[in-house]
Amino acid sequence: MKKYDLIVIGGGPAGYAGALKAAQYGKKIALFEKEKIGGVCLNVGCIPTKALSSKAGLLENIRTQTQKEVLRDAGLFSYKKIQKQKNEVVNRLTRGVDSLLKAAGVDVFLKEAEIISPNEIKAGSEVYSTEYILIATGSSNLLNLSFDNKNLSYDSTGLLNIDRVPSRMVIIGAGVIGLEMASIFNSFGTKITIVELLPEILPDFDSDVTKAYQRQLEKRGIEFQLGSLVKSIDSIQENKKRIIFTDKDGQEQNIITDIVLCSIGRKPNVDKANAEKLNLKIDEKGFIVVNNMMQTNLPNIFAAGDITGAPLLAHVAIKEAEVAVKNMFSDKKNHRSTNLVPSCIYSYPALAKIGLTAKQAKEKNLEILEGVYNYIGNGMALALEETTGFAKIIVSKKDKKIVGGQILGEQSVELIMQLAVVIANEMTVDQWDEKIMVAHPTLSEILHEAIMDSDNKSIHTPLSKKS
Incomplete structure (x- = not known):
């Protein structure tokens, strides 16, 4: 029986990050992945989506310059070649992760693994023993939905691999994935309708930000049906689908479309953890319960990434895995923090936030100051012809500490x-004012002006607007 210091189950961001971090402690590590190294993010999620998004943004810029007659007869594109380049990016990154794991001495097994005891896993007919186990099995798209009992809709994985641009698409769910896909395929020429059960999009952002964001998407031709409940999806002639839903006024509506994307959530991949047999604690939604050191109720089994139910983001997964491994092999204990999780939407325009929103501050009974500065007042934004959007900064009124921010516009995710x-x-605002010099011309000046605006000290905001 092979013995390891750590066995990692899952080769996505949490899994490979955990293995690489453990290698820094000189440990003997095995990683088991049933499909492809890189997980959802590298293979069918973050990376391929951003590869498509970059081309969608390029097309938007080309169209703008063509309308201004700076460019002539521009804007035709090959979707086949866009897909080819997307796949090349994915392959290069997954090969890179493979190389890192090999260089770190991690034993990688492309096999499905099952936990059979707190110190043992089984893969095929082989049993492997270990001091610690890191469960990093991630999550999957929700399937077998009641309104789609014939499985006529696509999930995001399937949509990324279609070989043609549809003329019409209905997207169920106005979350991050749905909005990114809407923006991408809108740029490729698809007519998009988003059907969302909630009365507004992105409830974790402030409503003034999301309303401005929605208006920009609507200007590009994306239609929203908010407060709407999907009833059914049917197949009709000529490979068309008919989606029936009840709108916000209770009226039944139907749309004929080429493709339906269902993007309403994900479920944990917890099957092979043998939670019941091992008495491994899971919550009511099926996610593994961990403490702030990423430790389960079984002391030598840790979990990280989507499987824990924290924000289902690759950067959260990587951070959680690093915290878990540090707590396995370091004398200094580390704790997970979810206070500063960046949330980014890679659309056109892009949207990002971090820290507290005004809404969250109010829920905490925190008195705040707000600073806002528009892209259109920034020299670099004007030079780039990217003047849509603004930065909104949240400051504690008591001590003037900067506690949050949201940015809508070019490079907001950076x-x-x-x-x-x-x-x-x-x-604090005063410390920023005293210590930080922002290069000119840059988009970073938008942040500077928004921070200073929170204390009525933005020199590029008209005095008449400060009173």
């Missing part, structure tokens, strides 16, 4: 990380 550093170090 700019938001500046706020992560600011908030993590509990920086």
Whole structure:
């Protein structure tokens, strides 16, 4: 029987990050993955989506310049070649992770593994023993939905691999995945309708931000049916689908479409953990319960990533895995923090947030100041011709500490990380003013002006708007 210091089950972001972190402690590690190294994120999630999104954004820019007659006869594209490049990006990254694991001395087994005891796993006919187990089996798209008993809808994995651009698509669910797919395929020329049960999109953001975001998507031709309940999906002639739903006024509506994307949530991949047999604690939704050290109720079994039910994001998964491994092999105990999780939507325009929203601050009875600055007032935004959007900063009124921010607009998903550093170090508006010099011209100046606006000190905000 082969013996390891750590066996990792799952080769996605949490799994491979955990294995690589353990290798830094000189440990003997095995990683089991039943499909492909890289998991959902690298193979059928974050990376291929962003590869498509980059081309969608390029097309939007080309169309804008064509309308202004800067470019002529531009904007035709080959979806087949876009898909080919997407696959090349995915393959390059997965090969890179394979190489890192090999260089770190991790034994990688492309097999399905099952936990049979707190110190043993079984893969095929082989049994492997270990001091610790890290469960990083991730999550899957919700399937077998009541309104789609004939399985006529696509999930995001299937949609990423279609070989043609549909002329019409209905997306069920206005979450991050649904909105990103809507933006991408809208840029490719697909007519998009989003059907969402809730009365507004993205409830974790402030409503003034999401309303501005929705307006921009609507300007591009994306239609929203909010407060609507899907009843059924049927197949009709010529490979068309008919989706029937009840709208916000209680009226039954139907849309004929080429493709239906169902993007309403994910479920944990907990089957092979043998939770009941091992007495491994799971919650009512099937996610593994862990403490803030990523430890389950069985002391030598840890879990990280989507399987724990924390925000289902690759960067959360990586961080959780690192915390778990540090707590296995380091004398200094580490704790998971969910206070500073960046949330990013890679659409056109992009949207991002970190820290507290105004809504969350109010729920905590925290008195706040708000600072806002629009892209259109920024020199670099004007030079890039990306003037849509704004930054909104949340500041504690009591001590003027910067506690949160939301950014709608070009490169918002990159700019938001500046706020992560600011908030993590509990920086105040005055400290920012005294210590930070922002390069000019940059989009970062938008953040600077928004921060200063929270204290009525933005020199590029008209005085008449401060009173």
